[in-house]
Amino acid sequence: MALSNAKARGAAYAIASSPVTETTFTRGCHDSNPSYADVRDDLLDTNEIAAPTENPSMTKASSDQAQASPTKQFFVSMLTRDISLADAILDLLDNCLDGAMRLANGNDVDYAKHFVNIEIAEDHFSIADNCGGIPRDVAKNYAFKMGREPDDDRDSDAETIGMYGVGMKRAIFKMGRNALVRTRHGDDMFEVPITSQWLEAKNWDPLPINEPTEAKERLDEPGTTIYVTDLYEGVSRHFANEAFENEVRTAIAEHFTMFIQWGLKVELNGKPVESVLVEVLVSTDEKRPAPYIYQKMIDGVLVSISVGLNTGKSLGDDDEEDVGFERDRSSATAGWTVLCNDRAVIVGDKGRLTGWGDGIPLYHPQFAVITGIIEFRSKHADQLPVTTTKRALDTSSNVWLESLVKMKEGMRIWISYTNQWKNHPRADQSRHWESAKPMPLSRAIEVVAARSATRRVADAIEFNPQKAKVLPEPEDKKPSSRKIVFSRPAEEVRLVSKLLFDDPDEKPGIVGDKCFEMQLTKAKQGD
Incomplete structure (x- = not known):
């Protein structure tokens, strides 16, 4: 291995200052490796052992070139391989939300003014929105490129999670061979076709931008419609399957729950998508129970955590209005829900990913009353611990690893609580929770942070209900109980x-x- 010039100079100085002017270093007789040949330090030449430099006189330019661009087939195949069909649809919906944020131009978005209509069928896919559309210069220079340009700073001040500039193209390529992107920004309207001929061609010619010529081709308001046909066989079979439609509906309800709660109207095959409510019970009374909360800026990302008892309200619940403590809980929202800039990356995780079984017990039905919510918020999407699919976590990131410590700290509190109460009727606890209300993460932190027992250290706030002594305890030891469950008409x-x-x-x-x-x-x- 060549030594650096600095090391060589150091070695030369040490040798020159030695009283021994000629020393031979000889390898041991057992060492036959020629790379350890005898070295005469007085013959050490730093120029000879330095890294070689290019000598322009030894080469000359030629007219030949080595192609280094990716083939289109390879690029499209690899781009779509690691994303599921459902996640591809979510990616397109996420683009709609980005459009609404850009339309608001830094102000709060009124999501009640926006809609996204999705159709999946055996022979086509379509998604239509009224979220502002694509500006013509963005379409010409950025939107249809395979990857984000360094100078594309459209979302530099927006809390989004897109960072690579591949979402729309990857989703289209995942589904079929022909697509039409029709958009209106202000009064400017145009469409961009992506054809099978373009996909099959070896070159990377620019896509055409066409002007609509008929009234039926015009959009009523600013927004974008994407229509995909010539679906791949597997995609066509999925789109015709009712079970897949239900899978997509659930994924939308979970991933975009916050936006739907804020008024965004999402329809799938003509039927509105209802949000999944992920909430914890919070009492406004200082002496009553409240969840564990923690909030801190870590590596430029605002991390907010809440762990407490859930309400049991989830997708598919009946019309009961009682979401109080005594309501039978659903395990759908138990465990951990992870949000990144208001998008739910994971809902109700009960595995090692979120700490279960890692220094704390594995998930058990006893813990179905426990819900943890963590959100990562940043205007720099590349700092968020989320992968390109937007539905998986980068668990190697420092912000995730540091947050996980606090997640498990909050879980231990409520695992201990359920252990205390597991042999007592649930009704015995209800009086302690009468004033508690279900709240989303942001509201829970706002309410609990106002308590006098909340600790504020440097840039962090933390409330531990165990240390604050607001968690109810059983009044007396009772014999172990057994649950009796039966159904009657x-x-x-x-x-x-x-x-x-x-x-x-x-x-x-x-x-x-x-x-x-x-x-x-x-x-x-x-x-």
Whole structure:
């Protein structure tokens, strides 16, 4: 290995200053490796062992060139390989939101004014929005390039998660061989076709920009419509499958839950998508229970964490309005939900990814009452711990690893809490949670941060409900209990409820509990 010039100069100085003027270093007799040949330090020449430099006189330019550009087939194939079909659709929807943010020009976005309509069918895919459209100069210079240019600073001040400039193209290539992107920005309207002929061609010719000539081709308001045809066989089969439609609906409901809650109207095949509510119970009373919260700026990313009890409200719930403590919980939103700039990257994770089984117990149904929410927020998308698919985490990033420590700290508090109460009826806890309300992450942090027990150190705020002594504890030790679960026709439950409480609409759990108490009394009298 060649020595650097600095090291060579140091070696030469050490040798020159030695009283021994001629020394031979000889390898051991057992060492036959010629690379360890004898070295005469007085013959050391720093110029000879320095890294070689190019000698212009030894080469001359020729007219030949070595091609280094990617083939289109390779580029398209590799670009689409690592993203699922559902995630490709989410990528296009995410682009709509970016358009709405650009339209707001730095102001708060009124998502109630915007819609996104998606159609998936056996023979086509389409997505249409009214989120501002694509400016012509952006279409000419940036939007259809395979990757983001360094000088493309459109979203430098926006809290988005797109960073590579491949989302729209990758989604189109994932689905089919022909696509038409029709857009209107202000009053300027044009369309860009992406054809199978262009995909099959070896060169990277620019895509044509065409002007609409018929009234039916014009969009009623600024926005973009993407229409994909000539679908790949596997894609066509997925789009015709109702189960896949449900998968996409659930993914949209989870990933864009915050935007839908803020008023964004999303339709899939003509049916509105309802949001998944990921919330924790918070009491506004200082002496009542509240979740663990933590907020700090880490490596330029604002990290917000809340861990507490959930409400059980999730996708597919019935019309019950009771979201209080006694409501039967769904495990869909239990575990960890990870948000990046308001997009839910992961919902309800219960594995090692979010710390379960790593220094704390593995997830167990006992912990279905626990929900953790963490959000990473930054105007620089490349600092967020999210991958290019926007639905997976970069768990090697420092901001994630540092946050994980606090996530597990919050989990330990509530795991300990459920251990205390696991042999006690849930009803015994309800009075402690009467004033608690379900709140999303931002609201929960706002309310809890106002408590006097909240610690503020440097640029971090933290509230530990265990240390603040606001978590309820069982009043006495009770014998271990067993859960009894059974189902009866709704009308029969109403009849028994009317008999016992003179009210046909008493909660089924209370009706069942009363029935058991009556039979238990008889059993004890029989003794």
